[in-house]
Every structure is written in structure tokens, then in C-alpha cells.
Amino acid sequence: MEKEFSNSKKGILLVNLGSPKSTDVKDVKEYLDEFLMDEKVIDYRWIFRALLVQGIILKTRPPKSAEAYKTVWTDEGSPLIVITEKIRKKLQKQVDVPVEIGMRYAEPSIETGIRALAEKGVTEIVLFPLYPQYAMSTTETVIEKAEEVRKQKFPGIKINYIQPFYNREMYINCLAESIREKLPKNFDALQFSYHGVPERHIFKTDPTKTCNLNDCCTRENNPSHQFCYRHQCFKTTETVIEKLNLPKEKVIVSFQSRLGKDKWIEPYTDETFETIPKKGIKNLAVVCPAFVSDCLETLEEISVEGKHQFTEAGGENFHYIPCLNDEDRWIEVVKTLCEEKLNEFYLV
Structure with missing residues (x-):
């Protein structure tokens, strides 16, 4: 009622x-x-x-x-x-x-x-x-x-x-604990797959017009950070893996769902799925922190299509970690x- x-x-x-x-x-x-x-x-x-x-x-x-x-x-x-x-x-x-x-x-x-x-x-x-x-x-x-x-x-x-x-401690703690509970015991890498955007969107939202899609994302006190999607994705990843105490070499960041032939922020998730098995990553866990609710882009694009791409390329175990949903x-x-x-x- x-x-x-x-x-x-x-x-x-x-x-x-x-x-x-x-x-x-x-x-x-x-x-x-x-x-x-x-x-x-x-x-x-x-x-x-x-x-x-x-x-x-x-x-x-x-x-x-x-x-x-x-x-x-x-x-x-x-x-x-x-x-x-x-x-x-x-x-x-x-x-x-x-x-x-x-x-x-x-x-x-x-x-x-x-x-x-x-x-x-x-x-x-x-x-x-x-x-x-x-x-x-x-x-x-x-x-x-x-x-x-x-x-x-x-x-x-x-x-x-x-x-x-993206950087609020209560959210980071929540996301980290959710991942920790669902992370398989044996995994070679944890991949953070964020929804992609065209590179020009990053430039358009930069109030300083100084973005170079490189070191500016890690520059301290950069006023662009509050509007920079790329920076915020990397910051979410950085703070979550600190909470999880994961070594950086076991973490991958990529961007999915690109549309058309324009240049989108890289690396691309689908291409990553197809290349990392050749680098010895056979057991992969994937989380999608740009989404708080599971949807087509996570349930079909990642957990179905992504798994197929990874295993076809030689991967063995693919584990999708659900979004926060209604936890x-x-x-x-x-x-x-x-x-x-x-x-x-x-x-x-």
C-alpha cells in the first residue's frame, strides 16, 4: 500500500x-x-x-x-x-x-x-x-x-x-562492496566497461578548452573534471580498486556501445574482449559502473555478446557482475x- x-x-x-x-x-x-x-x-x-x-x-x-x-x-x-x-x-x-x-x-x-x-x-x-x-x-x-x-x-x-x-565515498563503498561479493575467486583481470561517448563530446563539455584526452584527466584541481566523463570514469575505477585492494595490473578500463564511424573514447570494450585472451587473460570478470541498473547494454551487449567475443578469441571463463540494481x-x-x-x- x-x-x-x-x-x-x-x-x-x-x-x-x-x-x-x-x-x-x-x-x-x-x-x-x-x-x-x-x-x-x-x-x-x-x-x-x-x-x-x-x-x-x-x-x-x-x-x-x-x-x-x-x-x-x-x-x-x-x-x-x-x-x-x-x-x-x-x-x-x-x-x-x-x-x-x-x-x-x-x-x-x-x-x-x-x-x-x-x-x-x-x-x-x-x-x-x-x-x-x-x-x-x-x-x-x-x-x-x-x-x-x-x-x-x-x-x-x-x-x-x-x-x-562518481567520487562520493558512500557510492564508492557501495560499488566496491557489491563487486567484492560477486567477484569470482579466480580471475586474471577485472574489466571496468563504461558506456562510450564520441571524443568531441569531451571537448564540448570542457569549460577550459584545454582537454587533450591524455594527462589532463589526472591533473590535480583541473576545473574540467566536473564536466569530463572520461576523467570521472577513470576516477571511479581508481577509487574502487583502492577499496578492493586490487593491483593495477589486474584492472582494465574500456568503453562500449559506440555508434557510427566517429572517433569515440578508447580503448573499445569489444576490441579488448578480442585481444586480451592472446595476452594470457583467460578468466575475466566485467563490471559496468556507468549504469546503476541492468539494461540492454549490460545484459545483452556485455553478458551475452561480450562473453561470445571473449570466448571466441580464446578466453575460458567470463563473469559479468550485475549493476547495483535495487540492492x-x-x-x-x-x-x-x-x-x-x-x-x-x-x-x-
């Missing part, structure tokens, strides 16, 4: 990427159209983006993507939506304000989530983009969309955004981060 919050002025909106409403090709095509036509995802001028997405990608990709979604779809629906809803329900039991979910693409949309809170009397929302690291195609597009919806449909509502938490320790992190922002409303 859900709590009643008819007089609440504050609420929480958990925002994730989104998913097609079904595995039907038409629904997958509709989802991909909205997703890939976002200028923060494919940052070409509109005419060139439309030619690429609607003129090429949507004519060939939806059937293949629909088949991939079928391999991970559950009786309850899309894994991403199902898991995000489980997080919401667990969080709702621990906080005294209403909690809703919204997706950047498809339904339930950000607008749907804000409206649900507004109907419960909420005028101050803590919006939590469920992405540990900042990227133009994740955190930035969520905030931009939420502000657009707020200004057009809910001008009386205030929104307080939770910032990327209680992760819910506690979500709660703490939300409460920090809820309390800021009192300070205004």
Missing part, C-alpha cells in the same frame, strides 16, 4: 534513460527516433542528424534492436524500467515525501513524473539523474529536458538537481543523496 502525500510540498523524481514500451519493431523504432534525434546524443546539425537517424539508422536498425531487446525482456517488461520502479518502491518506504520515476526517452517521461508529483501537491522536486558520471548525453540532456518541461508546463515548481556522484546498500546511497538535496530547500 503506497503512502498518501496529499499535503507534501517536496518530492523526489528518479530519472533514468528509458526503454521502448515493447519489443515490437514499431515501438523500438519510435524509441530510437526520440533517443538518437536528441542533439545531446548525436550532436550534428538537425538536418544532418535527421539524414543519419531517419534516413539511414531507422531504416535498418530497429529489427535488430528489437531482437536484442527480446533476449532481455522480462514478464514485467523492460529490465531498466522494472529495476528503476523497484528502486522507487524501496526508497518510498524510507522517505516521507512522494517518489516517482521518469525516463529521458519514452514513458514514463520526465513530464509524466513531474505531473504525478504535482498532483500530490509537490512544488519542490529533487530530481536524481541516475548516472554516476557526468556526460552531455546523460546528465546534461536530463537537466535540459526537465527545465524545458518545468518552464513550459510547471512554472511554479522548483527543481533541485543531484550532481554526479539495499544502493537504496541507502540514493536516500542519502536525495535527503541532502531535500534539506537544501530549507536553506533557501
